[in-house]
Amino acid sequence: MIGNYRFSSGNSPLLISMPHAGTAIPKEIACNMSSAALQMPDVDWHLPHLYDMAKSFDATVLSAEYMRYVIDLNRPPNDISLYPGQDTTGLCPIDTFSKLPIYLKNKQPDEAEIKARVELYWRPYHDKLAEELKRIYDIHGIVILLDAHSIASRVPRFFDGKLPDLNFGTADQQSCGTSLQAALESLMQNYEDKSTLTPAQTKPYSHVFNGRFKGGYITRQYGNPAINIHAIQLEISQCTYMQEKAPYTYDPTLANELKPLISSVIQTCVVWSNFKAHKI
Secondary structure, eight states, X not given: OBXXXXXXXXXXSEEEEETTOOOBOOHHHHTTBOHHHHTOTTSOTTHHHHTGGGGGGTOEEEEESBOTTXXXXXXXXTOOOSSTTSOXXXXXXXXXXXXXXXXXXXXXXXXXXXXXXXXXXXXXXXXXXXXXXXXXXXXXXXXXXXXEEEEOSOOTTTOSSOOOSEEEEOTTTTSSOHHHHHHHHHHHHHHHOGGGOOTXXXXXXXXEESSSOOOOHHHHHHOBGGGTEEEEEEXXXXXXXXXXXXXXXXXXXXXXXXXXXXXXXXXXXXXXXXXXXXXX
16 A cells, blocks of 8 residues: 555556545544444445456556545545436545445534545545556556446435446546447447357346446546547446445455456457557
């Protein structure tokens, strides 16, 4: 760990960000939290393990150390809603996805505390993210930012029914090149159609682009296809690789079935970026 994040440097055009993978909670914050919050139900569990193939693609990986209840790294620092008119959680959430209180009575962070958390926990992650985007861009003239997330397959607060297995967000095609989204759509269509699965593709997976999750602050803030910085959020339904109830156990059997698809997503991004770089 370096400061407020975990970091592994690579030299390919791909940067993988995991802003909700952290599980650490400072003692001075944890002592004010409810028992429900301390079970950490809304963590993007096990993502570094799930994406461990990133090293073989020479990808740069940046993942959060602190839990999203401390501060949500995928929200703007001014806490403006990313989904106006829809229910969502904020920069320093006060309730869980199940609407249980995160803090004990009269222990919610005040404005001064929130500002302090921005400087202590939010700013270092984003400074490093911006630094790495520039480094990779200086090498290749192009960057693919894959913002990696996961979530329970059923969260009635935010959506009806069950989520698709893979949920891609490109800010309605504003955060990445249209041909990159098309390449990923083609890949996913092959994985969703049982008749076209190869022996290496062990099972079909459902998907959607720009459904309930269109990309959070990171995707929208840093994606700029006009200058060849392409950002995509990928929200994976947790039922595809883990147990969705406490203690949120990683399921190697499920995960090993999913990993070839994640590898294919990464490979598609890298191949597309190399082709695009040679066209510049």
